Amino acid sequence: MDIITIIGLTAAFLTTVSSLPQVIKTIRLKETRDISFWMWTFLSVGIFLWLIYGLYKKDLPIILANGISLFLVLIVLGLKIKYK
Amino acid sequence: MDIITIIGLTAAFLTTVSSLPQVIKTIRLKETRDISFWMWTFLSVGIFLWLIYGLYKKDLPIILANGISLFLVLIVLGLKIKYK
Numbered sequence: 001m002d003i004i005t006i007i008g009l010t011a012a013f014l015t016t017v018s019s020l021p022q023v024i025k026t027i028r029l030k031e032t033r034d035i036s037f038w039m040w041t042f043l044s045v046g047i048f049l050w051l052i053y054g055l056y057k058k059d060l061p062i063i064l065a066n067g068i069s070l071f072l073v074l075i076v077l078g079l080k081i082k083y084k
Numbered sequence: 085m086d087i088i089t090i091i092g093l094t095a096a097f098l099t100t101v102s103s104l105p106q107v108i109k110t111i112r113l114k115e116t117r118d119i120s121f122w123m124w125t126f127l128s129v130g131i132f133l134w135l136i137y138g139l140y141k142k143d144l145p146i147i148l149a150n151g152i153s154l155f156l157v158l159i160v161l162g163l164k165i166k167y168k
Contacts, residue, residue: 008137014130021122034118038105046098053092 016065019072023079032080040077047073100149103156107163116164124161131157 026032047070054062110116131154138146 004137004140007133007140011130011133011137014126014133018123018126018130021126022120025120025123026118029118031118034110034113034115036106036109039102039109042098042102042105046095046102049091049095050099053088053095056088056091 012061012065016069017072019069019076023072023075026076026079026083030083032083035076035080037077037080037084040073040080043073044070044077096145096149100153101156103153103160107156107159110160110163110167114167116167119160119164121161121164121168124157124164127157128154128161 022035026035047066050062050066051070054060054066106119110119131150134146134150135154138144138150
């Protein structure tokens with residue numbers, strides 16, 4: 001595997017799992033006042049559309065990355081709605 | 085332009101600008117306690133690597149989307165560090 005593929009995969013991994021620390025923090029803290037509702041709404045719709053795009057194009061990396069992202073982002077959005 | 089290209093562009097637009105409401109909220113509120121430091125750190129490094137990937141591949145949509153995202157994400161990370 002060449003260096004640029006490794007950079008791309010690392011980029012995809014980091015952006016995909018980036019919401020996980022927020023999920024953990026919000027479950028522990030039960031506070032979401034400082035978190036923007038609109039950010040997580042835009043992110044949920046955007047990632048959902050990426051997933052549709054990936055499914056249509058039959059592009060496995062796009063499907064996988066955005067499937068995992070959507071799961072995590074929807075948890076944060078749900079917690080934001082629950083604890084607002 | 086076909087429907088799937090429009091879906092892809094809408095997805096790219098929404099995920100790219102999604103941090104903007106968080107930037108505005110944090111500037112107003114001056115509070116970042118509920119925001120995860122590690123989320124914004126992972127996101128900054130991940131998007132920076134996407135930018136390197138796009139520059140290497142000379143892929144303008146990847147460069148543009150991640151250039152704008154990185155700018156917004158670094159503002160939130162900076163505010164998180166400033167107001168923690």
